[in-house]
Amino acid sequence: MASILLLVLFGADLIMGFAGMQDAAPMQSTSMLMDLAFLIFAGALAYLSFTTYREQR
Template identity: 75%
Template sequence: MPKALCLVSLVASILLLVLFGADLLLGVAGMSDMAPLGSASMLMNLGFVIFSGLLAFLSFTTYREQR
Protein backbone atom coordinates (compact mmCIF):
# COMPACT_ATOMS: atom_id res chain seq x y z
CA MET A 1 0.00 0.00 0.00
CA PRO A 2 2.75 2.59 0.74
CA LYS A 3 4.23 1.96 -2.72
CA ALA A 4 0.88 2.71 -4.34
CA LEU A 5 0.53 5.95 -2.39
CA CYS A 6 4.02 7.01 -3.45
CA LEU A 7 3.17 6.34 -7.09
CA VAL A 8 -0.15 8.20 -6.86
CA SER A 9 1.64 11.17 -5.32
CA LEU A 10 4.31 11.04 -8.02
CA VAL A 11 1.73 10.99 -10.82
CA ALA A 12 -0.27 13.83 -9.26
CA SER A 13 2.81 15.98 -8.82
CA ILE A 14 3.92 15.38 -12.41
CA LEU A 15 0.46 16.36 -13.68
CA LEU A 16 0.58 19.57 -11.63
CA LEU A 17 4.08 20.26 -12.86
CA VAL A 18 3.00 19.91 -16.49
CA LEU A 19 -0.17 21.98 -16.02
CA PHE A 20 1.42 24.91 -14.22
CA GLY A 21 4.62 24.68 -16.24
CA ALA A 22 2.66 25.00 -19.48
CA ASP A 23 0.69 27.90 -18.04
CA LEU A 24 3.92 29.63 -17.00
CA LEU A 25 5.68 29.07 -20.31
CA LEU A 26 2.73 30.17 -22.42
CA GLY A 27 2.29 33.25 -20.24
CA VAL A 28 5.95 34.21 -20.62
CA ALA A 29 5.79 33.61 -24.38
CA GLY A 30 2.90 36.06 -24.69
CA MET A 31 0.30 33.47 -25.60
CA SER A 32 -1.79 33.84 -22.45
CA ASP A 33 -5.00 33.23 -24.40
CA MET A 34 -3.79 29.66 -25.08
CA ALA A 35 -2.60 29.03 -21.50
CA PRO A 36 -4.57 26.34 -19.63
CA LEU A 37 -5.33 28.58 -16.65
CA GLY A 38 -5.26 31.92 -18.44
CA SER A 39 -1.85 32.82 -17.00
CA ALA A 40 -3.43 34.73 -14.11
CA SER A 41 -0.37 35.01 -11.87
CA MET A 42 3.21 34.16 -12.80
CA LEU A 43 4.26 34.09 -9.15
CA MET A 44 1.57 31.52 -8.36
CA ASN A 45 2.58 29.42 -11.37
CA LEU A 46 6.23 29.55 -10.38
CA GLY A 47 5.40 28.55 -6.82
CA PHE A 48 3.32 25.59 -7.97
CA VAL A 49 6.06 24.45 -10.37
CA ILE A 50 8.68 24.57 -7.62
CA PHE A 51 6.56 22.81 -5.01
CA SER A 52 5.25 20.14 -7.39
CA GLY A 53 8.85 19.42 -8.43
CA LEU A 54 9.76 19.11 -4.76
CA LEU A 55 6.82 16.78 -4.17
CA ALA A 56 7.84 14.65 -7.17
CA PHE A 57 11.38 14.39 -5.80
CA LEU A 58 10.18 13.43 -2.32
CA SER A 59 7.71 10.87 -3.73
CA PHE A 60 10.41 9.28 -5.87
CA THR A 61 12.94 9.03 -3.05
CA THR A 62 10.32 7.59 -0.69
CA TYR A 63 9.30 5.04 -3.33
CA ARG A 64 12.94 4.04 -3.74
CA GLU A 65 13.24 3.50 0.02
CA GLN A 66 10.13 1.29 0.04
CA ARG A 67 11.70 -1.27 -2.31
Protein backbone atom coordinates in the same frame (compact mmCIF):
# COMPACT_ATOMS: atom_id res chain seq x y z
CA MET B 1 2.04 10.86 -10.62
CA ALA B 2 0.01 13.85 -9.46
CA SER B 3 3.16 15.91 -9.02
CA ILE B 4 4.15 15.31 -12.65
CA LEU B 5 0.70 16.45 -13.77
CA LEU B 6 1.08 19.62 -11.68
CA LEU B 7 4.55 20.24 -13.11
CA VAL B 8 3.22 19.96 -16.66
CA LEU B 9 0.12 22.07 -15.99
CA PHE B 10 1.83 24.97 -14.25
CA GLY B 11 4.91 24.74 -16.46
CA ALA B 12 2.76 25.04 -19.58
CA ASP B 13 0.86 27.96 -18.05
CA LEU B 14 4.12 29.77 -17.23
CA ILE B 15 5.72 29.16 -20.63
CA MET B 16 2.61 30.14 -22.55
CA GLY B 17 2.32 33.28 -20.43
CA PHE B 18 5.90 34.25 -21.29
CA ALA B 19 5.28 33.51 -24.98
CA GLY B 20 2.32 35.91 -25.07
CA MET B 21 -0.29 33.19 -25.54
CA GLN B 22 -2.38 33.94 -22.44
CA ASP B 23 -5.61 32.90 -24.16
CA ALA B 24 -4.26 29.40 -24.91
CA ALA B 25 -2.64 28.89 -21.49
CA PRO B 26 -4.34 26.28 -19.25
CA MET B 27 -5.27 28.88 -16.62
CA GLN B 28 -4.94 32.02 -18.76
CA SER B 29 -1.60 32.81 -17.10
CA THR B 30 -3.29 34.63 -14.21
CA SER B 31 -0.31 34.89 -11.87
CA MET B 32 3.35 34.25 -12.67
CA LEU B 33 4.18 34.11 -8.95
CA MET B 34 1.57 31.42 -8.39
CA ASP B 35 2.93 29.41 -11.32
CA LEU B 36 6.47 29.60 -9.96
CA ALA B 37 5.39 28.65 -6.44
CA PHE B 38 3.40 25.66 -7.62
CA LEU B 39 6.27 24.53 -9.86
CA ILE B 40 8.61 24.57 -6.85
CA PHE B 41 6.11 22.75 -4.63
CA ALA B 42 5.32 20.16 -7.31
CA GLY B 43 9.05 19.57 -7.83
CA ALA B 44 9.52 19.05 -4.11
CA LEU B 45 6.56 16.67 -4.03
CA ALA B 46 7.99 14.71 -6.98
CA TYR B 47 11.35 14.44 -5.22
CA LEU B 48 9.79 13.28 -1.95
CA SER B 49 7.58 10.77 -3.76
CA PHE B 50 10.54 9.35 -5.66
CA THR B 51 12.69 8.97 -2.56
CA THR B 52 9.83 7.29 -0.68
CA TYR B 53 9.24 4.92 -3.60
CA ARG B 54 12.95 4.08 -3.69
CA GLU B 55 12.94 3.27 0.04
CA GLN B 56 9.91 0.99 -0.30
CA ARG B 57 11.47 -1.06 -3.10
